Amino acid sequence: MAGARVTTGSRLGVRIREVPVPADLDAPDAWLLRGQVDTVNEVEIALRGNRDMCRNPHETLGSMREQRYTTKIRLVAVDEDRPGDAADPARVLGHAALHLPRQDNTHTGEVDLGVRPAARRRGIGSALHDAALEVARVHGRTMLTTTTQQTSEPTDGPLALAPSTGSGRLHRDDPGVRFALTRGWSLEQVSRYSVLDVPLPADVLAAHRAAAQAVAGPDVRVVLWESRCPDEWVDQFALLQTRMSTDVPHGGIARHADVWDAARVRTIEQQFLDQGLGYLVAAAEHVPTRTLVAFTALAATPVTDEFVFQNDTLVMREHRGRRLGMLVKTANLQRLAAERPAVQRVGTWNAEENAHMLAINVALGFRPAGGTGEWQRDL
Template sequence: MSVQIEPVDPADDESVDAWWDAYAAAERADRGDDTPVWTREETRSALQHPSAVVDRRIFLLREGSEVVGSAGLGLPLKDNTHVAHLSISVPPEHRRRGVGSAALSYLEAEAAASGRRVVQSTAAWPHALGSDGAGSPGREFARRHGYDLALGDVQNRLDLPLDPALIDRLESELATAVGGYRIHSWVGPVPEDVVEGWAALDASVDTEAPSGDLDIEPAKPDVASIRENEDLITRQRRVSFGTLASTPEGEAAAFTQLVVSGDDGNAYQWGTLVRRADRGHRLGTAVKLANLRMLQRESPQTRTVLTYNAESNTQMLAVNTLLGFRPSERMGELQKRLE
């Protein structure tokens, strides 16, 4: 039986539920029952949220009346408009009969029709499988269809709470290096007086941090995009924790952000970056430490922080190790050129 690929209306709750069920089943089959996934309501909120930043499209994969998988396409609208991001989720009982391949061909055609020349995706696998992920279902599927491993990432996990004595000791050790920098932390939206500097650092993350062979261009700082994302965070019942280091002249030098899910309770590390001109002062450690202190004070029920870093980002991985993170999974950032 051939695969039917059906666009999903984000306002159709039944179809969105079916999409999420296939997505969650595939992720948990490959990565474990306790793997963190976007929750059903977080997903629904994102799909229903108007965006000037990304065009989100999702599809149900059917054989007759049976849902056999789900797929998604994300088309950036402001930066890197030559790229499309895609995802395919097929639960194990429906694999090995062409469902994923049919979806991939469809998504690549949609991307090309939208003027995209590069498609990117991700696949995760157990840390013990090593950097290449040989033998893991997602990695092998991508390999068969011409997707190269453009960047290898490591997921690290931190169990909370951190020992307050460790925080105090590290802050004392950092005091001299941090010097005249001001460390400012808050819960919720970025304060108006620092949002332009925050946006500049946030726009630099993808290209200033190691990016391997990913075909990505520097993003333009955009306060409107920051505010749009904050609105979505609120709609998803998530809470943002931000810390910024500023120079004595008030320039943004380093930032970090944690976002706590209101559904699963985990904290997820988003961007962390130190401006090139301000490196060598241990600001990466300082902002992450200050943010963790605030997280423990304001959200004591949070018990886990999850973060991904490029395996080649030895400096940030060393910071994470210092704070007590441990490797828990790997992820490959995959890429294929359509031209």
């Protein structure tokens, strides 16, 4: 997408360009990817005041190179009026990231928008939004989802906006919320962002794990791995990944089952290695049947060694009520303290209607630190 020049009134002129996947980060066209990453990070730091969710170009390039299961498109708004080096990443003022499934859910996709704080209120976000929707239509999509961020959740009142689930609230006067509402997006789910200070006292963590194991019983044991799932479990781990699309709350988002197999597990594992991501998994095995029935994962980014993200957590629907969520989470936190002692914080998102998983997090000491709105729009 070459992109035509977009000028909003008499304000800043920008060109919407697609970010190429460069051969390496020293390639002549890599400045667009670097600028996109810089924009993402500037937005994150302005929102949270830290670098916990920041990325680096190596990590983003590793993701962009792997597109067997998801088409990944990055659009950027490039300042046409800025003097100086034409290949300066600082010329990138905003970005739109599109993820379009290629195997299942090919009717939909996800878009993420961001504009550097100093470049806002110039129409750049609107230009990126419209360009992203057009790209999605060209790829045959009939619906998109997006996310807005907040650092606190409002109480009920005229300025609180509830999703279709009725659980959670957003600030109606938040700029991102206003942007979505005026462009035809519907709020379908609110998720809570929570942070846990680690390491937890060893005796507290051990007590939580022992209590969970007592309920789970002797037929359940914990299995740990990092980065590569053992061959004996890879088919079952693929099933757990598939069940993430069917067994966890998605609010009113119109998604279908997203089917994984062993090949996809191996592909994503290699992508994580190429990105420099650490991926620590704790799973629960039902010993009599030799099946995995629950798992949780911690993702460590190359940007900081002080923070990890608690990624997917799942207990298969038919195995719930046995405290398996607490069991695998405590096992992974124990392992985190032993293997990555520099980590100080763990962050995670949970749907506000997922009361059971939120209760586990609260019991462990996670504290609310904001949240997200999950939005949907027909094209």
